[in-house]
Amino acid sequence: MADGRPAGRGLETEAQYLKGVGPQGAMILRRLGLETVRDVLWHFPRRFEDRRNLPPIMMAQPGRPATLRGVVVQVESRPLRGGKKLVRVRIEDDTGVADLVWFNQPWLAKRFQHGQEVIAYGMVKEARGRLEVSAPEFELMEDEEDVEDFAKIVPVYPLKEGVGQLLVRRAAAAAAEHFAGQADDPVPESIRGRFQLPSLAWSLRSMHLPAELHDHDRARRRIAFDEFLVLQLELQIRRRMLQKEVGISFPISNLGADDRPPTTLFDSAEPTEGLWPEIHRILPFELTRAQTRVIGEVFADMERPVPMNRLVQGDVGSGKTAVAACAILAAVRCGYQAALMAPTEILAEQHAANLTRLFDPIGIPVVMLSGRLNARQKRRALELAASGEGRLCVGTHALVQEGVVFHRLGLAVIDEQHRFGVLQRATLRSKGLGNPDVLVMTATPIPRTMTMAVHGDLDVSVIDELPPGRRPIKTHWRTPDRRDDVYARVDGLLEEGRQAYIVCPMIAESDKMQAQAAEELYNRLRTTIYTHRRVGLLHGQMKPAEKDAVMDAFRRHDLDILVSTVVIEVGVDVPNATVMIIEDAERFGLAQLHQLRGRVGRGAHQSFCILISEGRSEESQARLKVMVETTDGFRIAEEDLRLRGPGDVAGTRQSGALDFRVADLVRDSVMLEKAREAAGMLLDDDPQLELPQHQALLDMVRSKRTEDSSIAIS
Ligand code: ADP
Ligand code: MG
Numbered sequence: 001m002a003d004g005r006p007a008g009r010g011l012e013t014e015a016q017y018l019k020g021v022g023p024q025g026a027m028i029l030r031r032l033g034l035e036t037v038r039d040v041l042w043h044f045p046r047r048f049e050d051r052r053n054l055p056p057i058m059m060a061q062p063g064r065p066a067t068l069r070g071v072v073v074q075v076e077s078r079p080l081r082g083g084k085k086l087v088r089v090r091i092e093d094d095t096g097v098a099d100l101v102w103f104n105q106p107w108l109a110k111r112f113q114h115g116q117e118v119i120a121y122g123m124v125k126e127a128r129g130r131l132e133v134s135a136p137e138f139e140l141m142e143d144e145e146d147v148e149d150f151a152k153i154v155p156v157y158p159l160k161e162g163v164g165q166l167l168v169r170r171a172a173a174a175a176a177e178h179f180a181g182q183a184d185d186p187v188p189e190s191i192r193g194r195f196q197l198p199s200l201a202w203s204l205r206s207m208h209l210p211a212e213l214h215d216h217d218r219a220r221r222r223i224a225f226d227e228f229l230v231l232q233l234e235l236q237i238r239r240r241m242l243q244k245e246v247g248i249s250f251p252i253s254n255l256g257a258d259d260r261p262p263t264t265l266f267d268s269a270e271p272t273e274g275l276w277p278e279i280h281r282i283l284p285f286e287l288t289r290a291q292t293r294v295i296g297e298v299f300a301d302m303e304r305p306v307p308m309n310r311l312v313q314g315d316v317g318s319g320k321t322a323v324a325a326c327a328i329l330a331a332v333r334c335g336y337q338a339a340l341m342a343p344t345e346i347l348a349e350q351h352a353a354n355l356t357r358l359f360d361p362i363g364i365p366v367v368m369l370s371g372r373l374n375a376r377q378k379r380r381a382l383e384l385a386a387s388g389e390g391r392l393c394v395g396t397h398a399l400v401q402e403g404v405v406f407h408r409l410g411l412a413v414i415d416e417q418h419r420f421g422v423l424q425r426a427t428l429r430s431k432g433l434g435n436p437d438v439l440v441m442t443a444t445p446i447p448r449t450m451t452m453a454v455h456g457d458l459d460v461s462v463i464d465e466l467p468p469g470r471r472p473i474k475t476h477w478r479t480p481d482r483r484d485d486v487y488a489r490v491d492g493l494l495e496e497g498r499q500a501y502i503v504c505p506m507i508a509e510s511d512k513m514q515a516q517a518a519e520e521l522y523n524r525l526r527t528t529i530y531t532h533r534r535v536g537l538l539h540g541q542m543k544p545a546e547k548d549a550v551m552d553a554f555r556r557h558d559l560d561i562l563v564s565t566v567v568i569e570v571g572v573d574v575p576n577a578t579v580m581i582i583e584d585a586e587r588f589g590l591a592q593l594h595q596l597r598g599r600v601g602r603g604a605h606q607s608f609c610i611l612i613s614e615g616r617s618e619e620s621q622a623r624l625k626v627m628v629e630t631t632d633g634f635r636i637a638e639e640d641l642r643l644r645g646p647g648d649v650a651g652t653r654q655s656g657a658l659d660f661r662v663a664d665l666v667r668d669s670v671m672l673e674k675a676r677e678a679a680g681m682l683l684d685d686d687p688q689l690e691l692p693q694h695q696a697l698l699d700m701v702r703s704k705r706t707e708d709s710s711i712a713i714s
Helices: 022-030 038-039 104-110 143-148 164-178 189-193 202-207 215-246 275-282 290-303 320-333 346-361 376-385 399-401 425-430 446-455 478-493 511-529 544-557 590-597 616-631 631-643 646-653 668-687 691-707
Strands: 047-050 064-080 086-093 097-103 115-127 132-135 138-139 153-156 309-314 337-342 366-369 392-396 409-417 438-440 459-465 476-477 499-503 534-538 559-564 577-582 609-614
Touching: 022 164, 038 164, 038 202, 047 215, 064 097, 064 104, 086 104, 086 115, 086 320, 097 115, 097 215, 115 143, 138 143, 164 202, 164 346, 189 668, 202 215, 215 534, 215 668, 215 691, 275 320, 275 346, 290 309, 290 320, 290 438, 309 320, 309 646, 320 346, 320 438, 346 366, 346 392, 366 376, 376 392, 409 511, 425 459, 425 511, 446 668, 459 616, 476 616, 478 511, 478 577, 478 609, 511 534, 534 544, 577 590, 590 616, 590 631, 609 616, 616 631
Parallel strands: 097 132, 309 438, 309 459, 337 392, 337 409, 366 392, 409 438, 476 609, 499 559, 499 577, 534 559, 577 609
Antiparallel strands: 047 153, 064 086, 064 115, 086 097, 115 132, 115 138
């Protein structure tokens, strides 16, 4: 190679051989984890400075960044009050003068000489009638070429203590200039052409040295595409593998028909009427159209001989439990057992209670695997699961996965509520639960883009309709000074026979402090505002039996008001409770507010939610406004994603699957779509990415997989 770099190692060349870096520079770059040229190329700028605005000094506009050039006419260095030191360098051109000023960098004064030509970039201000640029970036000029080098679009890199911007910039420029062209493109020409993607070489160069800012945008989208593509390939490969596995083909359509195949097991439990008639007979309501459609999709999956892997999304209150119940009934009527796993004990118990009410009358035994069972009860429950007599087993994820042996498990329903998780099929299998059909229910609501990114290996059904007769909850935001007014309005509803939730502020410190706060609020309300009402208290520090007693009392309407911490977030269904006050609402995430609010609006009466909050920051005002304006969980989730970024939404933080370098689920959703389509096309041609031209892609998928075990689960 021309400038004496060791040839042949391409992007694996050590960073020290980059022009202007050397062994010293390489040592410093190592602090950023940059060892090779490849590392440097993939260390992308945080932003750019556009220094091309190069006005004559007199024309520079205060309030705008500009590049100024001129001759040094005065250098001043002096201490200021408070021990600071000031350096002021006055420069002049044909039109005027401007001051370059620095604080606490006295050594800079020595670098400037009278008559020296200087070029400097920074925010222009007006101070005492003179133009001033504080702490500008600058260069001492030798010839006109320096202007070109300086007054251009300049990348600004993320740094660490002790690493200078200039070094990184120099290294990156050299890498982009001399090496980017050697980057092998993992994305085949055909895909690039089809989706109008620039080459990787061009993109890497333009990430660092864009000719125009829109070139950088285009390059960034290409890199984002690659990141999405790797994830999509991983998910789709997994999905295709699953489709080759042997699962159970439930003979659902044959149920009730005369020629139905004899099942070896439990034949006495077989109905004769067929599944749909039985469903209509046992459910206390008519299914919505959306529920019926989703149940149909689930049944179709169950009939197919490949294992079902379906995600049912439905907003709070959309009736996911009924869908799960139908799938469970189908599995049981076909001669199999079913398991339902919930994220919390409260929720597991609520499911067990609801499903027992439904299934008991038709002779289907429901077994609850609760952490609260004593040793004898637990042994009995395990026996029922192992013998097959327990047709449906309900418990928490942990309980069902630990140590339960089933006789013939056909269906696992996983209720994740809004907790985000990646389907744990392999976990099921490794726990000896066989290869059952899996149905995941989530109320997340996960934004559609995120669903695609994270659950790309699942089939998705959406219950996009609420049961009839529901009136949208009316939500209001009130500042704390109007609390008394709010209390009075709530009292009016209590007078009409309704019930209320009052949710305490979220205190991050500890459960204990949370409980204390709830207790204080409870005592205050009980002894001042609501002396004439029956007030109950619920928090996470109470014993399970105490919690049950309080919940039962509220359910029976022996309490008018339930003061509570967020423990009511899941698993409470009291249709007569029609109003909820949420204290200090801005402390809650949007998804969480939506879940909380979903506890009201479950009956025929008009329901209300009152968010009490100062709305201190603009962001919290924006979030409160979203809550007031919409009850659509998907819109809320999308706003949440937009306002807070994917890391915080729906607890996805633990999922490394969404740690992208440049890709942004909101901004780059178009690229995500493209990547999904591209992954499908690639795998249609080459299902295992075995062709030599796909080797680089396969390597990327593999390294993603080892980097991030959470997406390699199933
Ligand atoms: P989700 O789990 O989706 O939040 P649930 O399954 O708990 O919702 O259902 C919410 C409430 O709506 C429950 O009280 C349930 O009995 C009721 N429900 C479900 N489906 C219907 C329907 N089709 N018609 C009327 N009520 C329904
Ligand atoms: Mg539910």
